Amino acid sequence: MKFRKNDEVIVTTGQYKGRMGKIIKTDEKANKVWIKDINIVTKHNKPTQGQDGKITKFEAPIDASNIAVLVKKATKTSVAVYSKIGYSFNKDGKKIRINKRTKKEY
Template sequence: MRLKKDDTVKILVGKDKGKTGKIVKVDVKSERVIVQGANMVKKTMKKRNAQDKGGIVEIEAPIHVSNVAYLTKDGTTSRIGYKFDEKGKKVRFAKKTGEVL
């Protein structure tokens, strides 16, 4: 998976289409990401201890990685590729702009 935690992404489809946010969590096995403040769903939670309140809470639900795109510094979306730099180290780069991530 080419997207990593703390990457800024733009949502391409769904109810939050066009929103941008940082990736909070990446699930490599199911190829899903959780984007901060996007794809909010209501979930009922049980009271676990004295500090936790039970009830209905809003949390971010996972989004499939194919439905988000990396957002470059200039605000355009781009796909991500890999290449080797001068020192032979493998780095990620934005295919549209060529910038190293």
């Protein structure tokens, strides 16, 4: 997966299109990411003998293909700029992440 924890991302498709946030968790096998304050779901827990019933809210995962790395945040006069991430090798042969739009190291 090309995304890592604490990357600033923007949602490119779906219900939350255009919303920005930080990645708080990733799942490489399922290709999912959790983004802070995006895709919040509510779970209602029934009361049991030992516990009270409660309502909890938490972030649900989003597929990694529906997000892109944020290059520049939006302001009043400009639009947010985002790009996909690719891989390349530097001169030492080490694998690095690059911004596909600018071809610079991320």
